[in-house]
Amino acid sequence: MTKALLNAGKLSPRFSPRRRFARRAGPGKGRNRIKYLLLGIIVLVLLIGALIILVSTKNLLPVGKVNCRGGWEVTEAQRGEWCAFIEENIIGRSLIFLDEAKLRSLMKTAFPAVSKISFEKNFPAAVSVMIAKRLPVFSVFAEGEATTSATASGFFWVDETGALFSEVENPEIVPALYFPEATGSSNFKVGGTLDSGFLRFTAEVLSKLKAEGLESVLLRQGTDNYLNVTLVGGVVVQFSPRKPVDPQVTILQLMIEKYRMEGRALKRVDLRFQDPVVEY
Secondary structure (H helix, E strand, C coil), rough: CCCCCCCCHHHHHCCCCCCCCCCCCCCHHHHHHHHHHHHHHHHHHHHHHHHHHHHHHHCCCCCCEEEEEECCCHHHHHHHHHHHHHHHHHCEEECCCCHHHHHHHHHHHHCCCEEEEEEEEECCEEEEEEEEECCEEEECCCCCCCCCCCCCCCCCCEECCCEECCCCCCCCHHHEEEEHHHHHCCCCCCCCCCCCHHHHHHHHHHHHCCCCCCCCCEEEECCHCEEEEECCCCCCEEEECCCCCHHHHHHHHHHHHHHHCCCCCEEEEEECCCCCEEEE
């Protein structure tokens, strides 16, 4: 038996949903925000511009002291000369806008013997400068043999990069290379660089020989760019630029030791061929 529900309307509560409307900002508030933002940007630009003008014109934080430090084989006299040049170009300039690249260029032009320069800013008014000097690997003379005109002023010190950085007063300090290929070259002067694979090969040979305790006294460029080296004691060695340097130096050591143990005076070792040619 089915009974009718009484007061069915009471069992289903009625909902009267509220309508929600988004608040709309008044037109005046949006304009004020944009106005304040533009005003802030203008003030910031003016402050930055004023600071730049102040620094460039009034020289904010001028350098008052330069601390010079020398590395490698820099003597006190050299450091004093270089430091005076740096002070002349730094003192009174703005520490903030110090042009390090320009200073390096000026320094290396004035002093070709300088290889590296580093700057350290010590606020508020000091700069520390570290200078390193080029080291000679050998001296070079633009002729094939020594002549009566081969005075000390005709020799130049060369570093491992092939840079000629100083005239030589005493060529005997390092091995001397007679290098006719340099004759007539516009770069054969202090500050010039001889871009030659032969020079790089020569520097590598000398470095390996020195590492093994074999000192050289004289170098010559032979035909086909082979390197003729006279060692301390008079042994003459021919090195080939077409072969790796390390094996050639190893063979040379073995030959020297072998003939020393046999009691024979070694005169020449030619390493240009597959088998070394020995003269004693």
